[in-house]
Amino acid sequence: MNVLDITIVNVALPHMEGSLHANSNQITWALTTYMLAMVIVTPLTGLLVERFGQRQLILWSVAGFLVCSVMSGQSHSLTEIVFWRFMQGALGASLVPVGQAILVEAYPREKRGVAMATLGMGTMLGPIVGPVLGGYLTQDLSWRWCFYVNIPIGLIAFTMLLLYIPSFGKSEHPRPIDWLGFMWMAIGLGALQMMLSLGDQDGWLSSRFIIILMLLAGMGILLFVLRSLNVSHPLVNLRLLKDRSLTLGSAGIGLFGLALYGTMVILPIYLQDYMGYEAQTAGLVMAPQGIGSWVSMWMAGRLLNRGANPRWMILAGVGLGATGTWLSLSYNLQVNPFWIIWPGVIRGLGLGLVSIPLFTLAFATLSKEQTPEGSGIFNLMRNLGGSVGIAIISTIMTEEAQEAWNQMGGHINPFSAALPRYLRDAGLHQGTLAWQVLGQTLAQHAAMRGILDAFTFLFWSFIAVILIVLLMKNKA
Known part of the structure; x- marks a missing residue:
């Protein structure tokens, strides 16, 4: 679900423009905000596992991802789709890294290869199936089904996780949250992702907005790295x-x-x-x-x-x-x-x-x-x-x-x-x-x-x- 939603929406973007009263440049924010949220939240996986444990984190991530998928499909304006896509990316960001961590914990080293290969097959499926599935759903049903398609898969995943995933990874004394480090990381990685997503259509260095994003990305990442290396409990x-x-x-x-x-x-x-x-x-x-x-x-x-x-x-x-x-x-x-x-x-x-x-x-x-x-x-x-x-x-x-x-x-x-x-x-x-x-x-x-x-x-x-x-x- 996590990787599929990066590519499945690409095919649907032209069909979403009319329904959401957006032009071709504005509708790309439905994809950009998803990637933006994923980039910001993914490095926080270790901190989130310490505070909530792997079982609780992945259950809440799947449930939240499903709710945001439904709300994305129900969107009737550009503001709605951008908000719910951002939340979908934020809640889904931990799915792959926590899945990997669970498999590493559950399998002995000598059997880890098959476990990772199974997870990798699912991860690889998204970029390949996304354009095909998106094309069929958009043409035969509606662009909204590019989001609703997550519902049956997500419900099966949530049920299986609830039944079989043990509770581990939660720390009795989780480290405090470094909010200043989080601010610098969000600014740096967020600006970098936006620069990469919008750079080509805006003409890169010929755009003042892209130059500002480039400066923010460089400053934010530098200050985040310095902060992380000089505090006793870094965010990452x-x-x-x-x-x-x-x-x-x-x-x-x-x-x-x-x-x-x-x-x-x-x-x-x-x-x-x-x-x-x-x-x-x-x-x-x-x-x-x-x-x-x-x-x-x-x-x-x-x-x-x-x-x-x-x-x-x-x-x-x-x-x-x-x-x-x-x-x-x-x-x-x-x-x-x-x-x-x-x-x-x-x-x-x-x-x-x-x-x-x-x-x-x-x-x-x-x-x-x-x-x-x-x-x-x-x-x-x-x-x-x-x-x-x-x-x-x-x-x-x-x-x-x-x-x-x-x-x-x-x-x-x-x-x-x-x-x-x-x-x-x-x-x-x-x-x-x-x-x-x-x-x-x-x-x-x-x-x-x-x-x-x-x-x-x-x-x-x-x-x-x-x-x-x-x-x-x-x-x-």
């Missing part, structure tokens, strides 16, 4: 980052989030806007990547339980992910769906082999008491990595498409010797219709250049994971 125990495995693992999962969510940005735009696929068809073409991830996660869990070396598994996953992305560099505007599907399967196999072994290495040297807080930091980096990836990919596609338009468009003019021959072969004569057709064709090919440049960036982001893995301790 950043001293855990002295553990090299956790630090490098968090950096690695950030790059993983960048690659995962970056791919989820490129493919829907490419398939729907330039290949002419409907949302459901595009989702079906993208689904095999998720199937590949499921298969490799299942394999990763069992290989880890049998003593496989997690470092070699990550390197194999990076190799597969980079290969699948490299094959995507040959895409064009007439490519057969088969050539989109099987590189996606290869990339999916790689993504599945990276995430679970990376978690295993990152938490190899942490105690069980440190796991909830470490998991909060780890998942914060995954979310930030996804936000950074979306921002970078969106900017690359926009900027490189504009540059390609200028480069290629310079050759289309009345004095070009090739232009009359092209128009003749296309059955066109110089005039208004011909220039319209040329403009549309130029826009498509320029956008294709931007998409290929974005895939190139993702290829190198996979390669960067290799450097991180080589620096990690080979201990699980």
Whole structure:
């Protein structure tokens, strides 16, 4: 539910505009505020577990998430949807890190691989299924069902948690809340998330608002770090980052989030806007990547339980992910769906082999008491990595498409010797219709250049994971 609600709403945004009396820029706040709340609350997981315990926290999180899902579906104005989406993100932020902490507590180290693989399969399901499910629900029912779909799953989850999750993790003497540290963290991470979400549409440094957000993000994060390192009871125990495995693992999962969510940005735009696929068809073409991830996660869990070396598994996953992305560099505007599907399967196999072994290495040297807080930091980096990836990919596609338009468009003019021959072969004569057709064709090919440049960036982001893995301790 938590990860699904990041991507399922993307498809519904255009349909929400009319119902909520918002324009295309305003409606993006329904997505931005959700991510904003998640980024602020995720690092607080350790503190919340100390005060309420893992059982109470995850039960209240699921219940609150369900209520906010219903209220989001019932919204009739932009203000309502923004408020309930923020609350939904805040209440759902702890679901993944607390789930990881519960599994670490419940399973012995030698069986942890399968447990994490099972959780990872659910986490990976969201970005893959989101666009497909969102397309079907929005087209056949209403955008409101993108939120109501959480109800049956959430009720099942709440019932199972109530029956089976033991109560542990609560401290008899929880540390006091550092409200000043919370203020600096909220300002820093909140401004950073807003900057990443709105930067591309506002023109980055050409926007005064984005510059202000950048300054607030830098100031807030710096003061938060200084505060956390100089008080006896910090809001988030950043001293855990002295553990090299956790630090490098968090950096690695950030790059993983960048690659995962970056791919989820490129493919829907490419398939729907330039290949002419409907949302459901595009989702079906993208689904095999998720199937590949499921298969490799299942394999990763069992290989880890049998003593496989997690470092070699990550390197194999990076190799597969980079290969699948490299094959995507040959895409064009007439490519057969088969050539989109099987590189996606290869990339999916790689993504599945990276995430679970990376978690295993990152938490190899942490105690069980440190796991909830470490998991909060780890998942914060995954979310930030996804936000950074979306921002970078969106900017690359926009900027490189504009540059390609200028480069290629310079050759289309009345004095070009090739232009009359092209128009003749296309059955066109110089005039208004011909220039319209040329403009549309130029826009498509320029956008294709931007998409290929974005895939190139993702290829190198996979390669960067290799450097991180080589620096990690080979201990699980």
